[in-house]
Amino acid sequence: MQNYNILITNDDGIDSPGLRAAVKAVINVGNVTIIAPSNQQTATGRGLTGDKQSSLKSIEYHINGKKIPAYHCECSPALIVKHSLRTILKERMPDLLVSGINYGENLGINITSSGTVGAALEASSSGIPSIAISKQTDTQSHHRYTDQDWSAASFFLNRFAKFLLATKLQTDVDVLKVDVPEDATPLTKVKITKLAKVGYYTKSIENPTINSKIGDGKTIINIHKADLDPESDIYAFAIDKVVSVTPLSVDLTSRVKLPELQELFDK
Numbered sequence: 001m002q003n004y005n006i007l008i009t010n011d012d013g014i015d016s017p018g019l020r021a022a023v024k025a026v027i028n029v030g031n032v033t034i035i036a037p038s039n040q041q042t043a044t045g046r047g048l049t050g051d052k053q054s055s056l057k058s059i060e061y062h063i064n065g066k067k068i069p070a071y072h073c074e075c076s077p078a079l080i081v082k083h084s085l086r087t088i089l090k091e092r093m094p095d096l097l098v099s100g101i102n103y104g105e106n107l108g109i110n111i112t113s114s115g116t117v118g119a120a121l122e123a124s125s126s127g128i129p130s131i132a133i134s135k136q137t138d139t140q141s142h143h144r145y146t147d148q149d150w151s152a153a154s155f156f157l158n159r160f161a162k163f164l165l166a167t168k169l170q171t172d173v174d175v176l177k178v179d180v181p182e183d184a185t186p187l188t189k190v191k192i193t194k195l196a197k198v199g200y201y202t203k204s205i206e207n208p209t210i211n212s213k214i215g216d217g218k219t220i221i222n223i224h225k226a227d228l229d230p231e232s233d234i235y236a237f238a239i240d241k242v243v244s245v246t247p248l249s250v251d252l253t254s255r256v257k258l259p260e261l262q263e264l265f266d267k
Contacts, residue, residue, distance in 0.1 A: 004030030011115025046118035050075025
């Protein structure tokens with residue numbers, strides 16, 4: 001085993017079975033450290049929120065009879081990454097950050113609200129290669145720990161972790177966003193995709209009024225094949241039924257010719 005240091009986090013909380021599956025997937029790839037929110041932090045994005053008086057708390061964590069350094073904190077995934085990098089990990093930055101394995105796929109323009117993706121973006125902003133990996137589940141599993149078969153997601157996490165540790169990617173690739181269909185196997189094909197410019201999840205509120213509560217409504221998935229780019233993550237995942245791998249950049253600048261836009265403003 002190479003002397004790699006791998007940091008693992010999530011947005012489902014320190015007790016998540018998906019987190020344990022992630023640790024098991026890479027435990028033989030490098031030296032693992034776990035940092036995770038104390039509780040569920042789904043949909044916190046890259047927000048730096050939490051109890052300002054809270055600190056990292058050590059917890060007993062064993063995988064395959066091996067004790068793993070593990071910590072939790074009452075804060076968002078992005079904040080625990082940021083805080084850990086300037087405290088317990090200050091002397092040696094991780095070689096890889098893994099965020100997941102998340103309950104529920106993260107696709108299309110919804111990903112900016114994903115705590116899973118937010119943690120990966122936070123790490124990548126410090127120059128750490130990062131993976132945000134999610135497994136397809138029903139929406140009821142987004143806020144509670146249901147029994148899942150993690151084997152396929154674990155297989156692909158192991159594969160991409162080894163790949164990132166051994167390969168220097170192009171300058172503009174900061175995060176690999178991996179989404180694994182619920183019926184995937186190790187033989188399922190992988191497709192490199194781009195982010196769909198449509199939403200994947202939406203909220204439906206029956207008979208909405210001014211008195212409707214923010215928490216009202218039901219999360220639904222709307223997939224309209226005709227509206228999807230065949231090269232997008234939603235199309236690959238939902239239509240082609242393959243593992244979608246989307247390279248993400250922390251640079252949110254529009255890919256336009258800046259002088260042309262400047263000229264429009266100057267007119």
